[in-house]
Amino acid sequence: MHNHSKHLPTVREAFLQLMRDLGIDTIFGNPGSTELPMFRDFPQDFRYVLGLQESVVVGMADGYAQVTGNAALVNLHSAAGVGHAMGNIFTAFKNQTPLIITAGQQARSMLPFDPFLFAAQSTELPKPYVKWACEPARAEDVPLALARAYHMAMQAPCGPVFVSIPADDWEKTTDWVVPRKVSRSIAPDPEVLQQVAQALNNAQNPAIVAGTGVDRDGAMDWLVQLAETHQATVYTAPMSARCSFPEGHRLFGGFLPAMREPIVQRLQDHDLVLVLGAPAFLYHVEGHGPHIPPGATLWQIVDDPQIAAWAPIGNSLVSSLHLAIKALLEASTTKKRVPPAVRPRAEPVPADSPMSVAYTLQVLHETRHEDDVVVEEAPGSRGVMQARLPMAGADSFYTMASGGLGFGMPAAVGVALGRQKRGLKGRTIALIGDGSSMYSIQALYTAAQLALPITFVILNNRRYAALQDFAPVFGFAAGEKPAGTDLPNLDFVLLAKGQGLQASRVDNPLNLPEELRIALHAEGPRLIELVVA
Known part of the structure; x- marks a missing residue:
């Protein structure tokens, strides 16, 4: 935490200090004219990572944020640059990656005249694939907008946010922003969690379908213990974007396809389907018939209330995965179940030419x-x-x-x-x-x-x-x-x-x-x- 100096800072000074306080020292960008004032007197304790196209810039920031667990800072050019970046902004939204995306806007004094390289509706362009979009009403509000953007990006479900900043805002004076602590996790409703635990304890042959949220919330070790406690087969959810369960583990059941009928067929021997950190289910082609095997019940735990809302069947609990899985483990009772058959390994293939x-x-x-x-x-x-x-x-x-x-x-x-x-x-x-x-x-x-x-x-x-x-x-x-x-x-x-x-x-x-x-x-x-x- 910095010592507040007595002088009033510029927007740039307040912004840089806020980023330091939030543990952000890297800026991913592709520079344009309206962003140049942001980088005057660029400080030595920050690093600028250059990408040669805006979509590349967002993709780099996405990977960096996923590994570090903190929001990554991205700087883009106005309209055209944001347009170039939209493909990977869409992906960051689907990945639930926390990104603070800033874009240079033309100077406020020029905006009445539709100047070259300005964004006419700057906050509308990245929607609906950002959690929040803002062009502050005053230059003095830019640091506060960035503080709000950070907290929104980091709150579950994480995702990208967008702040448009006019080029002449950086030299204006403002106040220092003191960072606040905001909870990033969602705790499970104890009563509903007890219902999930009871269903799991009572199941004869439970299946766990694990998705991206398990690894994103650092819950892998808890999940392995939960699966072993219940001798539950663990499948990877359709289109999971991270490894959701160790794939060499004896309880790993393989990957579910993004198709309704094959999912039902793969899960037909299970009386309980527990979906963790994934939609139930993500489909790629039109299907017909039931979503789960007849007679089975489904529970879903996911940190995104939107995903919980559209699940076509079963019951949902909105929670961060590490909190929910740990609580399920604590509420588990051991039950004698027959361990599932170990999934066969693929047979080695020869060195044929052309190579397969x-x-x-x-x-x-x-x-x-x-x-x-x-x-x-x-x-x-x-x-x-x-x-x-x-x-x-x-x-x-x-x-x-x-x-x-x-x-x-x-x-x-x-x-x-x-x-x-x-x-x-x-x-x-x-x-x-x-x-x-x-x-x-x-x-x-x-x-x-x-x-x-x-x-x-x-x-x-x-x-x-x-x-x-x-x-x-x-x-x-x-x-x-x-x-x-x-x-x-x-x-x-x-x-x-x-x-x-x-x-x-x-x-x-x-x-x-x-x-x-x-x-x-x-x-x-x-x-x-x-x-x-």
Whole structure:
């Protein structure tokens, strides 16, 4: 906490001191003209992380905030810059990542004349994918608006917030802002929690469906104990954006798809379905029939009242996951249940040529270090990844909850930065599809400039595989390719070298183990392009 000096600070001075008090010393940005006054006399105890496009900037901040557990500060240009960033603002909203997004606005004295590069309705543009948006009525109110923005971003459910700041506000005088303590967690209603505990204690064969909220709330260890106490099979919720349960654990039951009928089929032997930290359920295609097996009951615990409100069946408890799971554990009674059958491991695949994705991920699993984390955006290969690249548990895996591409590459930069700040060992492995990587390829430049310990693994199958594989669901004939889904002639080694990274390409499976070992043991960032079938 700073000592309040007797002089009245400028908006800039009050803003910087507020950020220090909140533990924020890093600004992710891509500078524009209306933001320049924010950075005059830039202080030495702050770091500016440059991204070469605004969507990259938000993706980096998202990964950094998820790893550090504190809101990340983002600076964008007005209208056009915010527009560029919207894809990853949408993803941050779906990821429930706390971000303070500021955008430069033209000077207040110019606003009556619709000046060049101003935002006409600055607070409306990022909606509805921010929790709160504000352009303060007076320059003097900017620090207070930022304090409010921080608390709103950090309160459950976390998410991005937006403050538009006119360029001439920074030199005005204002008051220091004393940060306040605000609770970030939601405690469970004791009476409802008792009902959940009773249902769990009485169940013959309970299933737990674990989602992103478990890892985000640091509740993984509690969940493992809860599952072991009840001999409950634990499934990963559809489209979970983080590892929700250790995937090598004997009680792990696999991944639920985002489709109604297969979910019911997978859960058919269970009389209780307890959904933790996830929607019940997230669907990707239209389905029919019941949402859970006949005769089963469903309880959901989630920290977002909106998600609790639209659940089509069952009962919901709104709570932070670490508080609820710990309380459930304390209220648990041991009951003799038959342990579920252990999920079979995938059989090894041979080094065929051309290389299969299964083989490349099998070798990646054998080569990586136990401290490495995976940031993934290869939706066409996700099913293979789930079979061949098991995640260890807490803080081991990150992807986007939105389905919006362009998150993975910059998020890997933010994850690596966040891990550095926390003093964590291991590399960040960015597992990215060839199509996905082209949404935010500029992230390679920032990785190179900061010499971060990241290995970018590009799975190059020369197509938008997820779309081609998904086409039959929408009526395409077997083997029929939707228009615009082939991607020939991309050269990721050249793209990487042009931004300062060492890079290699592998198309011979016999070379893969050694090339991956080199890429995963490098000092700084490396890219390895894997040409797969």
